[in-house]
Amino acid sequence: MAKIKDGKIVDKAVDVKTYVSIEHGNINKITSIVLHRTDSSNARSTIQAYTNGKKSGAHFLIDKAGKIYQTADMRKICWHVGILLPRCQIEKNFDPKELKTITALIYEKGLSFGRRARNLSRHEAEKKYPLRYPLNSDSIGIEVVGKFWPAQKTFDKPTQQQLKSLKWLVEIIAKEYKINIKTNVYAHGAIARKEVSEGAQLLQFLFSGVAP
Numbered sequence: 001m002a003k004i005k006d007g008k009i010v011d012k013a014v015d016v017k018t019y020v021s022i023e024h025g026n027i028n029k030i031t032s033i034v035l036h037r038t039d040s041s042n043a044r045s046t047i048q049a050y051t052n053g054k055k056s057g058a059h060f061l062i063d064k065a066g067k068i069y070q071t072a073d074m075r076k077i078c079w080h081v082g083i084l085l086p087r088c089q090i091e092k093n094f095d096p097k098e099l100k101t102i103t104a105l106i107y108e109k110g111l112s113f114g115r116r117a118r119n120l121s122r123h124e125a126e127k128k129y130p131l132r133y134p135l136n137s138d139s140i141g142i143e144v145v146g147k148f149w150p151a152q153k154t155f156d157k158p159t160q161q162q163l164k165s166l167k168w169l170v171e172i173i174a175k176e177y178k179i180n181i182k183t184n185v186y187a188h189g190a191i192a193r194k195e196v197s198e199g200a201q202l203l204q205f206l207f208s209g210v211a212p
Helices: 043-051 096-106 113-125 160-177 200-208
Strands: 003-005 008-010 014-016 032-037 060-062 068-070 139-144 185-187
Touching: 003 160, 008 014, 032 160, 032 200, 043 060, 060 160, 096 113, 139 160, 160 200, 185 200
Parallel strands: 014 068, 032 139, 032 185, 060 139
Antiparallel strands: 003 008, 060 068
């Protein structure tokens, strides 16, 4: 039976090889899980990027055959979330004062859109979870191999093996850190300024049990 020891999953289904380049300080409390896609056709390219010193990355990687790689200690922060969207605005659950603040930040004159988006993200980061979406500092990231297709604005359909491994992995993490899967697992594209469809197929499967 799988167990977690010293931030790592101990089980024959998981190949543990962590990369210090993507570990950035300690996580104090894990509140949530964020689902990502690699925009690549295999796991090798992601692992090679970590080997070469890439600084952004996630705690886990699932290849098309369903093989799970643990690439970072779960006690460590990984840079996987990016620029946050304002949760209260996206979910239409805000008070007028907060909406005014958000609007002022995103439409501030004299700044590029990228700068305004980062300023808004920093404002969001000052809030306590779950008033905001997950941060690098309180979430586990899972990458699932799959190419993005711009014309269709979607990613490769995850394989059955990937979906089976993802479900197993999410359940192990959720049990260890007391995470409610229905409320605290997110598709990356829904919470940050990324491709909107990133992680959506994965989340759909976790919630419905039906492959996309």
